[in-house]
Amino acid sequence: MKSKLLNILKGRFLVDDDAVKNWRFIGFSVLLLLVMIASSHHAEKKVFAIGDLDKKVKELRSEYVDLRSQLMKLKMESKVAIKMNKRGLKSSDVPPKKIRIITK
Numbered sequence: 001m002k003s004k005l006l007n008i009l010k011g012r013f014l015v016d017d018d019a020v021k022n023w024r025f026i027g028f029s030v031l032l033l034l035v036m037i038a039s040s041h042h043a044e045k046k047v048f049a050i051g052d053l054d055k056k057v058k059e060l061r062s063e064y065v066d067l068r069s070q071l072m073k074l075k076m077e078s079k080v081a082i083k084m085n086k087r088g089l090k091s092s093d094v095p096p097k098k099i100r101i102i103t104k
Helices: 002-010 019-074 075-085
Strands: none
Touching: 019 075
């Protein structure tokens, strides 16, 4: 047990006669490690992009709500009447009459 552990620590498994198998495995492990690191970086980049887009959506939603409330205030009848009085138009005191067309 001690000799196997010492052989591993000294690196003899890399220079023995069967070292080709070990080098292939080490190369394969390094390749998998690189793929895993690249994949995690790619996923992390997407998470940051999603976070940025989420912030933008929240900002745009709050801007939409603000503009919608401003529009509702501008569309109120009292506000429209005040603006039309400034232009010289006023609301009628006489209610509208219904026109009936009778066909024979």
